[in-house]
Amino acid sequence: MTALHDEAGYDRVRVAQWRDGRARMPGLNRRDLLRLTAAGGLALAVTGAAAGTAAAAGPIVKPLPPELFDVYGTNAETRWEAMRGQGYLTPIDRFFVRDHTSTPVLDAATWRLQLFGSGLRGSPTAAAPVELSYRDLRALPSETVTAFVECAGNGRSFFTGQQGQTVSGTAWKLGAVGVARWRGVRLATVLARAGLTRDAVDVLPEGLDPDYVTGGVNLGKVRRPLPVAKALEDVLLAYEMNGQPLPPDHGFPVRLVVPSWAGIASIKWLGRIEVSATPLVSPWNTQYYRLLGPDYPAEGTPVTEQVVKSAFELPWGATLAVGQRQVLRGRSWSGHGRIRRVEVSTDGRTWRPAKPISPALDRGWLQWEFPWRPRTAGEYTLRARATDVTGVRQPDVAPYNTQGYLFGAVVRHPVTVSAS
Numbered sequence: 001m002t003a004l005h006d007e008a009g010y011d012r013v014r015v016a017q018w019r020d021g022r023a024r025m026p027g028l029n030r031r032d033l034l035r036l037t038a039a040g041g042l043a044l045a046v047t048g049a050a051a052g053t054a055a056a057a058g059p060i061v062k063p064l065p066p067e068l069f070d071v072y073g074t075n076a077e078t079r080w081e082a083m084r085g086q087g088y089l090t091p092i093d094r095f096f097v098r099d100h101t102s103t104p105v106l107d108a109a110t111w112r113l114q115l116f117g118s119g120l121r122g123s124p125t126a127a128a129p130v131e132l133s134y135r136d137l138r139a140l141p142s143e144t145v146t147a148f149v150e151c152a153g154n155g156r157s158f159f160t161g162q163q164g165q166t167v168s169g170t171a172w173k174l175g176a177v178g179v180a181r182w183r184g185v186r187l188a189t190v191l192a193r194a195g196l197t198r199d200a201v202d203v204l205p206e207g208l209d210p211d212y213v214t215g216g217v218n219l220g221k222v223r224r225p226l227p228v229a230k231a232l233e234d235v236l237l238a239y240e241m242n243g244q245p246l247p248p249d250h251g252f253p254v255r256l257v258v259p260s261w262a263g264i265a266s267i268k269w270l271g272r273i274e275v276s277a278t279p280l281v282s283p284w285n286t287q288y289y290r291l292l293g294p295d296y297p298a299e300g301t302p303v304t305e306q307v308v309k310s311a312f313e314l315p316w317g318a319t320l321a322v323g324q325r326q327v328l329r330g331r332s333w334s335g336h337g338r339i340r341r342v343e344v345s346t347d348g349r350t351w352r353p354a355k356p357i358s359p360a361l362d363r364g365w366l367q368w369e370f371p372w373r374p375r376t377a378g379e380y381t382l383r384a385r386a387t388d389v390t391g392v393r394q395p396d397v398a399p400y401n402t403q404g405y406l407f408g409a410v411v412r413h414p415v416t417v418s419a420s
């Protein structure tokens with residue numbers, strides 16, 4: 001068996017198996033998929049399908065006041081100034097929402113989680129799956145994890161804004177991330193109860209939201225395979241967020257939380273999980289959430305862990321008063337582990353350390369502050385750059401990929417200092 005922790009290596013095997021017909025893509029036939037591809041390979045044409053359209057009305061249930069959110073179609077991004085004065089966690093009222101279609105309103109009393117597939121003892125079928133009710137799940141031992149959920153496309157607009165590159169997808173600034181305290185049951189516990197076998201290689205969690213239709217093709221339920229190694233490591237079936245039952249927009253009654261990985265892994269409104277002894281693929285790891293472009297192999301590289309990022313808790317283009325002592329605040333995080341150091345520059349040349357004001361959690365973020373007294377009025381560019389525990393520091397330029405994932409470069413945050 002391949003080293004499943006090495007997702008890139010594993011993915012190469014999985015893709016090769018899919019190409020010669022040994023991996024399956026449940027929910028989509030091969031012809032439909034090939035219609036989406038340029039030449040029948042996996043390096044697919046950029047469709048721009050992920051871009052929000054202003055026409056869709058009300059797909060998100062919770063209020064989206066303009067002081068807390070910027071809304072793009074079915075998605076809403078947190079305004080970073082709304083995090084100022086907040087504690088470690090992102091409150092639910094300002095946690096970003098990323099819906100492929102719309103938020104379904106489900107009933108916990110009738111909800112069932114269905115598990116099936118060749119990776120479970122006795123190979124239960126989709127028609128006769130192992131079932132778990134909400135009450136069953138609540139009765140299992142629970143765990144709590146503080147973790148960020150971040151869209152792989154967070155920061156995408158800066159590929160264009162800072163690097164002059166054209167990419168497809170929602171033009172997020174840095175607000176497609178939030179940290180919450182999630183409570184639920186380990187996926188490992190549920191898989192063990194369902195009869196996980198040693199042959200299982202992939203799990204494929206699937207949402208109960210409407211099918212995702214794009215370019216005239218129905219891609220089916222939102223779903224993305226997860227290697228068993230990650231599934232058993234630290235993944236939670238969460239039913240609570242910040243001490244509350246999961247809100248509708250964040251996956252009620254139960255969602256997956258896959259710490260440190262791209263948000264797409266954390267499937268909301270979980271309905272079914274296929275557990276397979278043969279590799280599985282879906283459009284969300286072949287067409288979307290792959291790094292494609294001139295600097296990547298032709299078949300691309302799957303997006304797994306998020307990269308290092310930093311954001312100031314300031315409006316974009318904030319105005320600050322000249323000669324007054326400011327305390328700039330912000331947060332930094334990384335999918336590779338906790339943040340070790342943050343530096344801030346107000347002139348683009350000199351960097352000084354920011355002061356940590358929270359614990360640095362492996363799966364969460366670090367809050368920091370930086371005192372600044374701007375002496376002359378004018379336009380300034382603020383920069384924050386973090387280094388994580390693996391030694392990775394935010395670069396000046398993010399590697400280009402056609403769909404604009406993983407923008408980890410230092411963001412140039414414009415502010416005006418005015419003689420009030």
Ligand SMILES: Nc1nc2c(c(=O)[nH]1)N[C@H]1C(S)=C(S)[C@@H](COP(=O)(O)O)O[C@H]1N2
Pocket residue numbers: 095096097098099100101149150151152206207208209222249250251262263264265266267268269
């Ligand atoms: N079923 C389902 N799960 C989903 C999605 C979706 O549209 N449907 N969006 C994914 C994406 S792309 C992201 S970034 C996260 C966003 O989680 P949030 O809306 O709770 O912030 O959910 C993921 N899980």
Ligand SMILES: [Mo]
Pocket residue numbers: 098150151152153263264
């Ligand atoms: Mo996402």
